[in-house]
Amino acid sequence: MTRALILAAALTAAAPLQAQEAASAVAAASAAPAVPSAEAGRRAYTSTCARCHGINLAVTSSAYFDLRTFPKDEKERFIQSVTNGKRQMPAWGGIVKPETMESIWLYIGSVNGW
Numbered sequence: 001m002t003r004a005l006i007l008a009a010a011l012t013a014a015a016p017l018q019a020q021e022a023a024s025a026v027a028a029a030s031a032a033p034a035v036p037s038a039e040a041g042r043r044a045y046t047s048t049c050a051r052c053h054g055i056n057l058a059v060t061s062s063a064y065f066d067l068r069t070f071p072k073d074e075k076e077r078f079i080q081s082v083t084n085g086k087r088q089m090p091a092w093g094g095i096v097k098p099e100t101m102e103s104i105w106l107y108i109g110s111v112n113g114w
């Protein structure tokens with residue numbers, strides 16, 4: 001009898017804890033970084049890169065790299081150049097999150113038909 005009571009008490013105490021755990025799992029899921037996508041990349045590119053590299057990659061000055069010509073098999077170079085900058089190109093490492101850089105890469109690929 002005492003055992004059953006203790007068990008019941010333990011179960012009752014555990015129930016709100018489970019609810020709490022479930023709630024924090026939901027919170028963690030919604031705070032998790034978004035999966036990289038070309039659409040997210042288009043938005044980030046438009047606000048951060050287009051002023052130099054042109055709307056939809058249509059660059060208007062040869063002073064800026066034409067991203068329509070960026071080699072599709074050099075993703076590593078893309079990440080490096082964007083993270084650390086290159087000559088007149090500012091470094092974006094501390095500003096653009098890694099998953100956003102992935103998205104911009106996907107966006108460039110989608111415009112270039114990769």
Ligand code: HEC
Nearest residue numbers: 048049052063064065077078081082086087088089092104
């Ligand atoms: C202030 C103008 C400016 C902005 C804003 C800018 N870039 Fe650039 N970017 C440049 C210039 C200038 C170059 C050419 C660098 C060189 O080779 O001299 C360049 C080159 C590049 C290259 C080619 C690097 C290589 O390896 O040859 C990539 C890729 C690139 N930019 C991506 C981006 C992305 C992605 C963004 C937005 C997050 C961005 N840029 C924002 C000016 C800019």
